[in-house]
Amino acid sequence: MSADKLQDLLRELQQQGAVVTSDLRDALAVALGRLPLVSQREFDTQAEILQRTREKLARVEAQVEVLEQALAEREKGNPPGD
Template sequence: MKAPHEFFAQLQDQVGRVVPDMARAAREDFEQHARAAVSSALARLDLVTREEFDAQSAVLQRTREKVDALERQVAELEKMLAADKD
C-alpha cells in the first residue's frame, strides 16, 4: 500500500495534467461565446464599413459642391430678373 503522501502526490500530478486541459477548454469556450456576443451586438447596431463611410462622404461632398453652384446660379438669375424689372 502506498503512503498517503505518495497517493496525494500522484493525485496532484493527475489533477495537474487534467486542469490545464480543462482551463484551455474553458478559455476557448469563453472566447467563442464572447466573439458571438460581440458579433451579435455589432450586428444590431447601425454600423457601416469605413469604405462605405468614405464613399458616402465623397458623394456628400460632390452634392454640396453642386448645391453651392446651383445657389450661385439662382442668385445670378435673381439679380438678372431684378435688373430687368427696373
C-alpha cells in the first residue's frame, strides 16, 4: 500500500471512530436519562431523615420493652380472676 492510501485509510478510520464515539455518547446519555437518579443533596436529605427515623424507632422499641416488662410484673402480682 502506498503512503497516501494509508493516510486516507487512517483518516477514514478516525472519522468512523468519531461517529461511533458520538453515537455511543448519545446512547449513554439517553440511557442515563431514563435511570431514576437523585441529586447528592436529595440523597443526603433522605439519609438524614432515615437516620432520625431509626433513632425514633429505637426509642419507641425501648419504651415498648419497658411497658411490656411493667405489664409482665403487674400480671405476676395480680393473678387472673382477682
